[in-house]
Amino acid sequence: MSCSSLLRALLVGALAATSYAAAQQNAMRHEFALEADSPAFWSLVAKDAKLAIMGSGFGFTEGPVWEPGGTVLVSDEERNELCRLVADGHHETVMKLGDPDGNTRDGEQRLIVAASVLRSIIRLTPDERSYSVLANRYRGMKLNSPNDVTLGPDGALYFTDPTLDLVKGERQETPFQGVYRLNGKGELTLLIRDLAQPNGLAFSPDGRYLYIDDTEQRTIWRYRFHHDGRVSDGILFAEEKSAGELGIPDGMKVDASGNLYVTGPGGIWVWNKERQRLGRILLPNVPANLTWGGEDRSTLIITARQFVYTLRMKTIGYLPHNESKETK
Numbered sequence: 001m002s003c004s005s006l007l008r009a010l011l012v013g014a015l016a017a018t019s020y021a022a023a024q025q026n027a028m029r030h031e032f033a034l035e036a037d038s039p040a041f042w043s044l045v046a047k048d049a050k051l052a053i054m055g056s057g058f059g060f061t062e063g064p065v066w067e068p069g070g071t072v073l074v075s076d077e078e079r080n081e082l083c084r085l086v087a088d089g090h091h092e093t094v095m096k097l098g099d100p101d102g103n104t105r106d107g108e109q110r111l112i113v114a115a116s117v118l119r120s121i122i123r124l125t126p127d128e129r130s131y132s133v134l135a136n137r138y139r140g141m142k143l144n145s146p147n148d149v150t151l152g153p154d155g156a157l158y159f160t161d162p163t164l165d166l167v168k169g170e171r172q173e174t175p176f177q178g179v180y181r182l183n184g185k186g187e188l189t190l191l192i193r194d195l196a197q198p199n200g201l202a203f204s205p206d207g208r209y210l211y212i213d214d215t216e217q218r219t220i221w222r223y224r225f226h227h228d229g230r231v232s233d234g235i236l237f238a239e240e241k242s243a244g245e246l247g248i249p250d251g252m253k254v255d256a257s258g259n260l261y262v263t264g265p266g267g268i269w270v271w272n273k274e275r276q277r278l279g280r281i282l283l284p285n286v287p288a289n290l291t292w293g294g295e296d297r298s299t300l301i302i303t304a305r306q307f308v309y310t311l312r313m314k315t316i317g318y319l320p321h322n323e324s325k326e327t328k
Helices: 004-014 020-026 039-043 320-326
Strands: 033-036 051-055 061-066 072-076 081-085 091-096 100-105 111-115 120-124 131-135 149-151 157-161 178-182 188-192 198-203 209-214 219-225 231-239 252-255 260-264 267-271 277-282 289-293 299-304 307-312
Touching: 033 039, 039 277, 051 072, 061 100, 061 111, 061 299, 061 307, 072 100, 081 100, 100 149, 100 320, 111 149, 111 157, 131 178, 149 198, 149 320, 157 198, 178 198, 188 231, 198 260, 209 252, 231 260, 231 267, 252 289, 260 289
Parallel strands: 061 289, 198 252
Antiparallel strands: 033 277, 051 307, 061 072, 072 081, 081 091, 100 111, 111 120, 120 131, 149 157, 157 178, 178 188, 198 209, 209 219, 219 231, 252 260, 260 267, 267 277, 289 299, 299 307
């Protein structure tokens, strides 16, 4: 998911003679707007929907997790901490942690964090004062920099391990950027190793497919998911290529109807499950990740650099850890 470092690298590489601030000014920026490619887009969001700022004053926000009661847990990659944001806009530090990235809940509602600097998937204790390492090596080799994580339909955790946040000066031991399955026994299985920089990932509501985006290639892939934890039959689902706009494929979520929402150039790109792009949610700041929130799970919560935005939708979101809780 997150790639504050890659965003900077792309900008510096493309505009080496200018500062990072100047590069932002030169790139195409947007005010909030809704851009429909299909009339079906308006079944997902009202034409007069308003973007709201839930919180600001962060360094670089990532990994939102909505919590009952209306708080949102987010990663702040620049300030190296997990934060809890409350509805009145203030936030407090939950834990200091080097470059936390994507977050989710497991089937028992425990917080799972992709901890890039630790090169690990970790689980916080219920009191949020400490954590245990669930995975940090594959066949004796250190993971790269785990980026995003989600709960699978089978109750296992699935995560991406690109080199996007590999600590400067540390050696890459695993000779590929993988996608993994971590079961309840702590057994790690490599699922995919042929993506350049796998990042965001999400399961379809019916459990048939696993979506993964590749930040470097700016592509989104769909794999058939088997309930023994295997994936197969990967196809190129979509691409996110838009000249002159800031943003790359990063975080992703699906709604209850199977529509896919992926951060990218200009904002959030939306596809239906037939691979038709329905539209874009254009944002004033580059988004890194998103989740569903609200008691009815119909509010998009979007992390975008120093901000956390909310956008009321007409559709209901799908979150595996919520489904797991509700079906127990």
